[in-house]
Every structure is written in C-alpha cells, then in structure tokens.
Amino acid sequence: xxxxxxxxxxxxxxxxxxxxxxxxxxxxxxxxxxxxxxxxxxxxxxxxxxxxxxxxxxxxxxxxxxxxxxxxxxxxxxxxxxxxxxxxxxxxxxxxxxxxxxxxxxxxxxxxxxxxxxxxxxxxxxxxxxxxxxxxxxxxxxxxxxxxxxxxxxxxxxxxxxxxxxxxxxxxxxxxxxxxxxxxxxxxxxxxxxxxxxxxxxxxxxxxxxxxxxxxxxxxxxxxxxxxxxxxxxxxxxxxxxxxxxxxxxxxxxxxxxxxxxxxxxxxxxxxxxxxxxxxxxxxxxxxxxxxxxxxxxxxxxxxxxxxxxxxxxxxxxxxxxxxxxxxxxxxxxxxxxxxxxxxxxx
Amino acid sequence: xxxxxxxxxxxxxxxxxxxxxxxxxxxxxxxxxxxxxxxxxxxxxxxxxxxxxxxxxxxxxxxxxxxxxxxxxxxxxxxxxxxxxxxxxxxxxxxxxxxxxxxxxxxxxxxxxxxxxxxxxxxxxxxxxxxxxxxxxxxxxxxxxxxxxxxxxxxxxxxxxxxxxxxxxxxxxxxxxxxxxxxxxxxxxxxxxxxxxxxxxxxxxxxxxxxxxxxxxxxxxxxxxxxxxxxxxxxxxxxxxxxxxxxxxxxxxxxxxxxxxxxxxxxxxxxxxxxxxxxxxxxxxxxxxxxxxxxxxxxxxxxxxxxxxxxxxxxxxxxxxxxxxxxxxxxxxxxxxxxxxxxxxxx
Numbered sequence: 001x002x003x004x005x006x007x008x009x010x011x012x013x014x015x016x017x018x019x020x021x022x023x024x025x026x027x028x029x030x031x032x033x034x035x036x037x038x039x040x041x042x043x044x045x046x047x048x049x050x051x052x053x054x055x056x057x058x059x060x061x062x063x064x065x066x067x068x069x070x071x072x073x074x075x076x077x078x079x080x081x082x083x084x085x086x087x088x089x090x091x092x093x094x095x096x097x098x099x100x101x102x103x104x105x106x107x108x109x110x111x112x113x114x115x116x117x118x119x120x121x122x123x124x125x126x127x128x129x130x131x132x133x134x135x136x137x138x139x140x141x142x143x144x145x146x147x148x149x150x151x152x153x154x155x156x157x158x159x160x161x162x163x164x165x166x167x168x169x170x171x172x173x174x175x176x177x178x179x180x181x182x183x184x185x186x187x188x189x190x191x192x193x194x195x196x197x198x199x200x201x202x203x204x205x206x207x208x209x210x211x212x213x214x215x216x217x218x219x220x221x222x223x224x225x226x227x228x229x230x231x232x233x234x235x236x237x238x239x240x241x242x243x244x245x246x247x248x249x250x251x252x253x254x255x256x257x258x259x260x261x262x263x264x265x266x267x268x269x270x271x272x273x274x275x276x277x278x279x280x281x282x283x284x285x286x287x288x289x290x291x292x293x294x295x296x297x298x299x300x301x302x303x304x305x306x307x308x309x310x311x312x313x314x315x316x317x318x319x320x321x322x323x324x325x326x327x328x329x330x331x332x333x334x335x336x337x338x339x340x341x342x343x344x345x346x347x
Numbered sequence: 348x349x350x351x352x353x354x355x356x357x358x359x360x361x362x363x364x365x366x367x368x369x370x371x372x373x374x375x376x377x378x379x380x381x382x383x384x385x386x387x388x389x390x391x392x393x394x395x396x397x398x399x400x401x402x403x404x405x406x407x408x409x410x411x412x413x414x415x416x417x418x419x420x421x422x423x424x425x426x427x428x429x430x431x432x433x434x435x436x437x438x439x440x441x442x443x444x445x446x447x448x449x450x451x452x453x454x455x456x457x458x459x460x461x462x463x464x465x466x467x468x469x470x471x472x473x474x475x476x477x478x479x480x481x482x483x484x485x486x487x488x489x490x491x492x493x494x495x496x497x498x499x500x501x502x503x504x505x506x507x508x509x510x511x512x513x514x515x516x517x518x519x520x521x522x523x524x525x526x527x528x529x530x531x532x533x534x535x536x537x538x539x540x541x542x543x544x545x546x547x548x549x550x551x552x553x554x555x556x557x558x559x560x561x562x563x564x565x566x567x568x569x570x571x572x573x574x575x576x577x578x579x580x581x582x583x584x585x586x587x588x589x590x591x592x593x594x595x596x597x598x599x600x601x602x603x604x605x606x607x608x609x610x611x612x613x614x615x616x617x618x619x620x621x622x623x624x625x626x627x628x629x630x631x632x633x634x635x636x637x638x639x640x641x642x643x644x645x646x647x648x649x650x651x652x653x654x655x656x657x658x659x660x661x662x663x664x665x666x667x668x669x670x671x672x673x674x675x676x677x678x679x680x681x682x683x684x685x686x687x688x689x690x691x692x693x694x
Contacts, residue, residue, distance in 0.1 A: 257675070261621040261682075268615030274608040328604070335608075 001068055003103070005080055005319050008310035010105025010122075017125025021293050022241050024173040024213065024306050025124055027085065028131040030139050031158045031167035031221075032117040035149040039159045040114060048096035048112050055100065055111045058145040064103050071095040076324065079315025085122055088113055107138055114159050115167075117142060124306075126241075128170055128234050132226070155222070165222030170233045173215050174240060175305070177290040178247030180212040188243060196220050197236060212286050213309070216240065252294050263291035271342045275328070276335040281312050285338075308341065348415055350450070352427055352666050355657035357452025357469075364472025368640050369588050371520040371560065371653050372471055374432065375478040377486050378505045378514035378568075379464040382496040386506045387461060395443035395459050402447065402458045405492040411450050418442040423671065426662030432469055435460055454485055461506050462514075464489060471653075473588075475517055475581050479573070502569070512569030517580045520562050521587060522652070524637040525594030527559040535590060543567050544583060559633050560656075563587065599641050610638035618689045622675070623682040628659050632685075655688065 004010075013025065033039055037051060052069060060067040070078060070091060078092035086105060090113050091097045097112035110118040119142065121134040149157040155165040163169070179185040192199050199216045218233050251259060266287035270276075288302040310316055312334050318325050321333055351357075360372065380386055384398060399416060407414040417425060417438060425439035433452060437460050438444045444459035457465040466489065468481040496504040503514040510516070526532040539546050546563045565580050598606060613634035617623075636652040638644045657663055659681050665672050668680055 257622060257679070264619040264621050265616050268617075268619030269612050270615075272611040272615030272618075274611050275604060332604070 001066075001073065001077065004066075004068075004084070004086060004101065004105065005077065005316075008084065008307045008316060009304075010084070010086075012104045012106045013122070013124045013306065014304075015124055017123065017127060019241065020125035022175055022244055023126035023237075024175055025085070025122060026127045026131045027123075027171045027173075028121045028128070028135040029169045029171075030119040030135050031115040031156065031163040031169075032119065032139070032142065032146075033149040033157055033159070034116050035147050035157075037116060040112060040116060041159060043112070045096055048094075051116060052096060052098045052111050055109070055117070055146070056098070059100055059109065059142065062100070062141075065107075066101050066103065067098060068101060069098045071097075076315050076318045080313075080319045081315075083310055083313035083315050088118070090114060106134065109138065109142065115163070117146070126172065126237070128172070128230055128237070132168075132170070132230055162219065163221050166226050166229060168221055168226055168229060169217050170230060171215050171217035172237050173213060174237075174244070175212060175286065175289065176214055176240070176244050177212040177286050178244045178251055179240075181251055182247045184243065184247055185214075188240065192216065192236065192240070195236065197233075213282070248290070248294060252296075256296075259291075259294070260296055263287050263296055267297075267342070270338050272339070273335050275331040276312075276338060277331055278312055278314065278334065281334055281338060282309055285309065308338075312337065348413075348420065348424065351413075351415075351431070351433065351448065351452065352424065352663075355431065355654045355663060356651075357431070357433075359451045359453045360469070360471045360653065361651075362471055364470065364474060366588065367472035369522055369591055370473035370584075371522055372432070372469060373474045373478045374470075374516075374518045374520075375468045375475070375482040376516045376518075377466040377482050378462040378503065378510045378516075379466065379486070379489065379493075380462050380496040380504055380506070381464075382494050382504075384463060387459060387463060388506060390459070392443055395441075398463060399443060399445045399458050402456070402464070402493070403445070406447055406456065406489065409447070409488075412454075413448050413450065414445060415448060416445045418444075423662050423665045427660075427666045428662075430657055430660040430663050435465070437461060453481060456485065456489065462510070464493070473519065473584070475519070475577055475584070479515075479517070479577060509566065510568050513573050513576060515568055515573055515576060516564050517577060518562050518564035519584050520560060521584075521591070522559060522633065522636065523561055523587070523591050524559040524633050525591045525598055526587075528598055529594045531590070531594055532561075535587065539563065539583065539587070542583065544580075560629070595637070595641060599643075603643075606638075606641070607643050610634050610643055614644075614689070617685050619686070620682050622678040623659075623685060624678055625659055625661065625681065628681055628685060629656055632656065655685075659684065 037043070037047065043051070056067050059065070078087065081087045082089050082092050084105070086101060086108050087099050088110060091099060091110050094112060097110070099111065100109040101107070106121055106123060108120045108122070110120065119135050119138050121131045121138070123131045151157055156167040158164050158167055176185060179188060189199055196219045197216060198219050199214050201214070216237060218229060220229070266284035270281070270284050285302070285305055285308055288297065289305040291297040292302045311320065314330050317330055317333055317337070325333060384390070384394065390398070403414050406412070425434065428434045429436050429439050431452070433448060433455050434446050435457060438446060438457050441459060444457070446458065447456040448454070453468055453470060455467045455469070457467065466482050466485050468478045468485070470478045498504055502512040505511050505514055523532060526535060536546055543566045544563060545566050546561050548561070563584060565576060567576070613631035617628070617631050632652055632655055635644065639648065658667065661677050664677055664680055664684070672680060
C-alpha cells in the first residue's frame with residue numbers, strides 16, 4: 001500500500017500529455033459481473049469475501065499489480081486512494097471489497113463495487129482511446145479467468161440498468177475556468193445533460209465544481225458499439241474544449257486588468273493565508289493555472305496544479321501529516337503546505 | 348504651496364504622540380466672524396475678495412506662515428490639501444477663499460469658509476488640550492487685528508446657529524477596528540449621537556467609515572465654557588477608547604486564528620493586487636495596523652498607517668504621479684504604490 005500514498009500523483013500521471021492545460025485526466029471504466037454469482041446488492045458478506053478471494057487467486061499474481069483488501073486499511077487511507085481516483089467512494093465504504101492496482105497507478109480493478117468488477121484505467125491529459133485500449137487489455141485478461149455475465153442481445157449485464165450493454169463509461173476531468181468566469185458554463189451544462197452526458201464536480205455526484213473542475217462522462221452505455229460511443233464522447237468533449245478556449249480568449253480581451261488583479265490576489269492569498277479550505281485552495285490555484293495558460297504570469301511556472309489538488313484533499317493531507325486532523329487543523333496545515341510550495345515561486 | 352504637497356504628513360504629524368495607536372489625530376476649530384462685514388452666505392464675490400485681502404494684509408506677514416489663495420490652484424491641488432486636512436472641502440470649492448498655513452502644518456486659518464474665519468489646529472495622537480491652547484493663541488493673534496462679532500450673552504456669533512457661543516469644535520480621528528469587527532460600533536454610534544456628539548467617516552459628512560476610521564466631534568458649542576466643553580469631550584473620547592481596547596482584547600481571545608488569517612490575507616492582497624480602491628486599501632492597511640498593535644505581526648512594523656492613508660487618496664495620488672488619472676488608473680497606481688511600500692516588509 002505504502003507506495004500508493006507516497007505521492008499525490010502516480011508516475012504516469014506526472015507525464016505531460018495531450019491537451020493537459022484543459023484536460024487534467026482521462027478515465028475509462030468497464031462494469032463487469034460474473035454469471036455464476038448473485039449481483040452485488042444482494043450478495044451476502046460471506047459471498048463478498050469469497051468473491052474477493054476468487055479474484056485475488058485468479059489475478060493477484062499478475063506481475064506489476066498489488067492486491068489491496070479494504071478491510072485492512074483505515075478510513076483515512078481509503079479516502080486518500082479515493083482522492084487519487086484509484087478507488088471509488090463505494091469501495092472505500094465497504095469492508096469486504098478490494099482493488100487490484102497496477103504499480104504505475106494507471107489500472108484499478110475494483111472488486112465488489114456496485115458491480116462485481118469494475119475495470120478502470122486512468123491517464124493524464126486527453127487520452128480517451130489510449131485509456132480504452134488499456135482497459136480492454138485488462139478486460140480480456142480478467143475475462144480469461146472469470147466468467148462474465150453476458151447476453152448476446154443486451155451485452156454485458158450490470159447491476160444498474162444504466163450500465164447494461166457495453167458497461168463502458170468514459171470520463172475526462174476538465175479545467176474550465178474560462179467558461180466558469182464568463183458564466184457560460186450553465187447553459188453548456190444543461191445542453192450536455194440533454195445530450196445524455198453527465199457533468200459534475202471533481203469528486204463525483206453531489207459535490208460542487210470546486211476549482212472550476214468538471215468531470216464529463218457518457219450516460220448511455222446500451223445500444224451503441226464501444227467505438228461509436230467513444231467517438232461521440234470525444235466529439236462532445238472537443239466541443240467543450242473549444243468553447244473553453246474561446247471563453248478564455250474573450251476574458252483576456254475584455255478584462256485583462258481585472259483578470260491580472262484577480263490572479264495576483266489569489267497568489268497573495270495563497271502565499272500568506274493561515275487557513276485555507278480545500279475549495280478555496282483549488283479555486284485560487286485554478287486562477288494561477290489559468291493565468292499561466294494565458295501568459296499573464298509569463299515568467300513564472302505555477303505549481304503542478306493536478307498534484308497540488310490531490311495533495312490538499314483532506315485524506316491525503318492527513319496521510320501527509322501522519323495524524324487525524326480536525327477541519328480547522330486541516331485548513332491550517334493546508335495553508336502551510338501551500339505557503340511552502342509557493343515559497344520559491346513568484347517574487 | 349509646493350512644500351505642503353511634498354509629503355502626505357506635515358513634520359509635526361509624523362511625531363509619535365499620546366495614544367496614537369488609537370487616536371490618529373486631534374483637531375480644534377474655532378469659528379469667528381468680523382462684526383463689520385456681512386456674514387459669508389450673503390457676501391458678494393467682490394466682498395469675499397476684499398475679505399481675503401484684508402486678512403492677508405493683517406496676518407500675511409506672520410513669520411512661519413504662508414498665504415494661499417484658492418483661486419490660484421487647480422482642483423487636484425486643493426483636493427490634496429483637503430486630504431491632508433489642511434483645508435476644508437468648502438474652502439476647496441470656492442475661488443474666493445484662502446488659507447493661512449503654518450509651515451509645520453499644525454495651524455490653518457481658513458478665510459471665507461462658512462464663517463469669515465475658521466482657525467484650525469491639527470496635532471498627531473490624542474492632544475485635545477494642546478491643540479486648543481495652540482488655537483487660542485492664534486485666536487488672540489487674529490483678534491488683535493480683526494474685529495470679531497461677539498455678543499456678551501451669546502458669545503461668538505456664527506453663520507450657523509449650531510456654532511454660536513464658543514465657536515469651538517473639537518475632533519479626534521479614531522481608528523476603531525475592534526469595535527467595527529465585533530459589530531459593537533453601531534450601538535456606540537447611536538449612543539454618542541444621543542449625547543450630542545457627531546461621529547462620521549474620515550472625510551466628514553456623508554462619507555463611509557472607510558478603514559474603520561471615525562471622526563468624533565462635539566455638536567454643542569453654546570452655553571458651555573470652553574473648558575467644560577473640552578472636559579466633556581475628552582471624557583466621551585476616553586470611553587470610546589476604553590471600549591475599543593476591550594473589543595480588541597476580546598477579538599484576540601476569541602478568534603486568534605481567524606484574525607491572524609485575516610491579517611495575513613490582507614497583507615498578501617496588498618502585496619500583490621494590481622488594482623486597489625481607496626476604501627479597500629485603507630481597510631486592509633487597518634488590518635495590518637491592528638495586527639501590529641495586537642502583537643500578531645510581532646517582528647514586523649507596518650508602514651506608517653496615517654501617512655499611507657493620505658498618500659493613497661485620489662488627490663494626493665494624482666499629485667504624486669503629476670497627472671490626472673481616471674478611477675481605474677488611480678486604482679492601478681495606488682496598488683503599485685502599496686506594493687512598493689510593502690516590498691521591503693514582511694517576508
């Protein structure tokens with residue numbers, strides 16, 4: 001477990017990638033179930049345990065993977081893995097669940113999620129096809145030793161009908177400060193929802209879009225072939241990216257002075273505040289990131305945005321400081337960490 | 348004129364004085380009129396001119412004084428003098444008016460204000476009696492060569508009935524961040540008004556109490572002897588000072604972390620903002636001043652508060668940069684000036 005908590009980003013996530021000024025990361029998820037086992041919602045704790053063991057036996061020996069059983073770890077450790085997007089909140093909340101994690105942190109096979117298996121791949125930047133190919137390779141590997149519940153007409157069978165068919169969900173985490181600051185994000189969100197896409201705050205359902213980070217994913221999984229589904233998804237994503245670029249250009253043309261003022265103020269606050277909530281920290285770091293993208297803070301590189309976002313989440317923060325912290329203590333330590341990070345920055 | 352615009356504070360105002368962590372400055376004003384001249388509101392422009400000349404002839408030769416005729420100076424110059432409290436807005440708005448200013452900037456004799464003469468003295472810190480004594484000396488001097496309108500029963504006659512009697516107004520400029528931040532200022536303001544005192548924002552009637560600066564002065568001038576009036580005024584002032592000290596202690600005891608955060612944020616913003624309104628600048632400088640008073644920024648001396656407040660006003664700012672500036676340009680230059688001032692400050 002330890003290596004996965006040492007750094008906020010896995011080795012692969014630190015690499016520069018296509019469009020990574022706007023697309024923080026790409027994820028592919030395949031929902032799979034075993035035909036010889038009752039589906040998760042009605043699975044007894046005993047059977048959940050057996051399922052974990054069975055997957056461990058089949059796949060646990062894979063080179064370059066580690067098998068982590070959730071029951072072994074405390075709440076904060078699990079939370080930190082959620083914050084890295086290596087596991088889901090559902091898995092984190094279940095004692096009898098596990099994840100098979102690749103050492104480079106690009107592949108997670110979640111066991112006893114809403115479905116028996118959820119194969120997830122995570123890559124930096126905009127890499128939908130690459131993440132899909134990787135997921136398919138893992139899918140084939142899993143399918144060789146585990147009997148999937150598959151229906152010729154319907155496709156892969158899943159617990160929730162919304163996942164039936166391909167079981168495929170593609171998502172991209174987008175940094176959309178331009179659309180947020182111009183207020184254009186609202187109609188775009190509505191439009192995307194009408195088109196059958198889900199777009200929500202960084203940490204999934206119900207959470208705010210802190211730091212102007214949005215997770216866009218497809219809702220339909222049935223009926224389409226995987227390739228059609230991905231093509232549609234990429235088309236929509238690229239439209240959003242295009243709109244974001246336009247919004248940024250307009251912002252710059254219209255309010256350069258005010259933007260500059262806002263960015264420098266965010267820098268000043270990050271550099272001196274003694275208490276910082278996670279939401280505020282991300283939002284102000286988003287300002288710096290945007291300023292750097294727009295060339296406003298031209299002779300200065302902001303701290304690695306994605307890395308800091310993860311580092312400043314409460315689970316990861318508590319792991320970093322090696323102790324449980326109250327909300328206020330977290331706000332204080334978060335501020336300290338940010339100050340230290342910026343110390344050698346802009347003067 | 349030039350020497351008066353060179354520095355935001357006169358030589359005397361820079362000296363440390365009693366209670367100057369709370370009382371920025373003390374002013375005494377005596378309203379006087381000449382018995383052989385119709386009162387100002389109905390005085391023709393020609394007679395206003397004659398009055399200026401008459402005072403110049405009588406007093407213009409006084410050593411250590413300079414006679415400045417308003418008609419000679421542009422709007423920005425006059426505004427800068429108002430910002431230094433060396434002249435009043437009324438004088439600044441009149442072509443046929445003048446001021447006799449002492450070189451050390453403690454004495455202003457305003458000609459053609461609401462009354463023919465207004466003798467004003469201005470000292471740093473809490474120096475009610477000292478400022479009064481100085482004003483009385485000037486009063487005697489003026490009275491020797493100019494025939495005052497005086498009634499045995501009523502006392503000095505003035506244009507506005509509210510000034511009749513002693514013609515004396517005492518005021519102190521108070522920095523009350525403790526009372527402002529605890530919200531206790533509101534009932535205190537009401538109470539003071541009931542007791543016959545005026546308390547208002549720094550630049551007089553109608554203006555907001557920017558930067559938690561309040562000008563407290565007596566409203567009654569009639570009936571009391573000068574000494575009784577001053578004793579009452581000082582008693583009330585000292586009660587407000589006491590309340591402010593208490594409020595500060597409570598703030599510190601209750602919310603030290605939040606206070607510290609607020610102070611450092613203000614510092615960060617002042618140090619990096621690219622646009623600063625006068626109100627925001629003063630409010631954030633007030634934070635630094637308070638933090639220093641409370642010992643929170645212990646190893647650091649904030650920039651001279653009073654000096655900066657004057658320097659950042661729009662008239663003085665335009666004088667400093669030697670040109671007319673739009674609101675936005677002023678906000679930009681103000682921010683630049685603050686950044687430069689703090690550059691060698693806290694690290």
